[in-house]
Amino acid sequence: MVNSKIKTKIKTKITTGNRPSAEARILLAARHVFMTKGMSGARMQDIADEAGINKALLHYYFKNKERLFDVIFRDASSVFFPKITGIIESTDTLEKKLEKFCCAYIDMMLQNPFLPLFVLTEANKRPAEFRKKFWRTREQVFQKFAEEISTEAEKKKELNINPAHLFLNMISMCIFPFIAKPIWQMSTGMNDKEFREFIDERKKIIPQLIIASLKKKCL
Amino acid sequence: MVNSKIKTKIKTKITTGNRPSAEARILLAARHVFMTKGMSGARMQDIADEAGINKALLHYYFKNKERLFDVIFRDASSVFFPKITGIIESTDTLEKKLEKFCCAYIDMMLQNPFLPLFVLTEANKRPAEFRKKFWRTREQVFQKFAEEISTEAEKKKELNINPAHLFLNMISMCIFPFIAKPIWQMSTGMNDKEFREFIDERKKIIPQLIIASLKKKCL
DNA sequence: CTTTGTATTAACCATCTGGTTAAACTATAT
DNA sequence: ATATAGTTTAACCAGATGGTTAATACAAAG
Numbered sequence: 001m002v003n004s005k006i007k008t009k010i011k012t013k014i015t016t017g018n019r020p021s022a023e024a025r026i027l028l029a030a031r032h033v034f035m036t037k038g039m040s041g042a043r044m045q046d047i048a049d050e051a052g053i054n055k056a057l058l059h060y061y062f063k064n065k066e067r068l069f070d071v072i073f074r075d076a077s078s079v080f081f082p083k084i085t086g087i088i089e090s091t092d093t094l095e096k097k098l099e100k101f102c103c104a105y106i107d108m109m110l111q112n113p114f115l116p117l118f119v120l121t122e123a124n125k126r127p128a129e130f131r132k133k134f135w136r137t138r139e140q141v142f143q144k145f146a147e148e149i150s151t152e153a154e155k156k157k158e159l160n161i162n163p164a165h166l167f168l169n170m171i172s173m174c175i176f177p178f179i180a181k182p183i184w185q186m187s188t189g190m191n192d193k194e195f196r197e198f199i200d201e202r203k204k205i206i207p208q209l210i211i212a213s214l215k216k217k218c219l
Numbered sequence: 220m221v222n223s224k225i226k227t228k229i230k231t232k233i234t235t236g237n238r239p240s241a242e243a244r245i246l247l248a249a250r251h252v253f254m255t256k257g258m259s260g261a262r263m264q265d266i267a268d269e270a271g272i273n274k275a276l277l278h279y280y281f282k283n284k285e286r287l288f289d290v291i292f293r294d295a296s297s298v299f300f301p302k303i304t305g306i307i308e309s310t311d312t313l314e315k316k317l318e319k320f321c322c323a324y325i326d327m328m329l330q331n332p333f334l335p336l337f338v339l340t341e342a343n344k345r346p347a348e349f350r351k352k353f354w355r356t357r358e359q360v361f362q363k364f365a366e367e368i369s370t371e372a373e374k375k376k377e378l379n380i381n382p383a384h385l386f387l388n389m390i391s392m393c394i395f396p397f398i399a400k401p402i403w404q405m406s407t408g409m410n411d412k413e414f415r416e417f418i419d420e421r422k423k424i425i426p427q428l429i430i431a432s433l434k435k436k437c438l
Numbered sequence: 439c440t441t442t443g444t445a446t447t448a449a450c451c452a453t454c455t456g457g458t459t460a461a462a463c464t465a466t467a468t
Numbered sequence: 469a470t471a472t473a474g475t476t477t478a479a480c481c482a483g484a485t486g487g488t489t490a491a492t493a494c495a496a497a498g
Contacts, residue, residue, distance in 0.1 A: 038257065040257065040260035041258075043485070053447090056448085123401045169392050180387075202384065205380070263457085275476075275478085440497100441496100445492100448491090451486105462475100462476080467470105
């Protein structure tokens, strides 16, 4: 019955052999189970099994299911909501920035295929909690980029579209294919390799389309 | 202990007063609860409460949770996957068809805000079952429209983009905003009325953008 | 070797949850 | 009226699930 508040600060465990520590294994297993099954679908026993430990040890390291979920979800959203300040503040052209943004975003999702649906589901199912727990520091992330698009495009007298629409169009085309992957594959018959190549093409196609939509003469 | 197989064929219940029948109330409640909480998050008791009946009556009308879910989900997907044959076979121009498609799709989602996430979540969480149970008859729905775009665009020698990308772009921009609604509202500060107006604008903006992407000179 | 504090486990518990049972109710037809 | 067949309910059950407890293994420090 140690005081868990003290324990969690200490974290003295050394990885015996080359196997990751129990805590690390729990986090890994929890991420996998939560991402694939969702909060309500995930079973603590499944996480324990996958981490190769006793269920009680879960509650030793993480007070309860909600806390464990929060850790995973906070980490997931920090990945999902991209650090775009770097891209914004670069000296690249707007075109280049858009391309970089899409590319970075798509690559991130290729590495975390279940992440978009995971984050979006939680934001929909428990919006109040989502806002309170996970939105605080990220409030202006998207807005900044939208403003950047707006100002830079106005500078060139080419603005043809509400930057809000432009931005939403862009992230829609980037993110949605990952959420719709199974249905899309059923519809088209694409296998995983073909889907992967198809997605790679979109890294160029999406910025092209977005840039074109900026130019008045096109519409 | 009546034979439920016979019972379900008969359906003689008359709506006493003007209150909907218990079965109808169950379906209504089930749709609401399943759509907002998902399969694993939904509780049979919640559905019973919301329908104003005893939990046992749920199992009287619908053998078990899975069966009830299937009824709701099958109905939901029949709405989600649009009947586009009518639009395809019309004599409208491609432009008009695209516009009609987006408009119809967006209107449907305005009336069923939780539907997209509901269907897409299920397709992701249990792809095998989704395919087996709900995909059978709808296999070529999307493909047909994609082919339509391809052939008609080639006819005009304007084809500039893989029709698969074009189609995916279109449905991404139509559907994604509804899935991302809570996050989008947090980011932009839009209230529900503003969001509704914003979405209305997209009924024109999306087809415009898609049509522009067809024209070679624009890219 | 013993002490001490952490890591880990088996067994347990309370509650939740999907599902069942048998009895009671209601309307309709004879 | 009463027989019949569908409808609705209260009470119940078994298993799943999140969470707890108390005892044990283990490693480092004295």
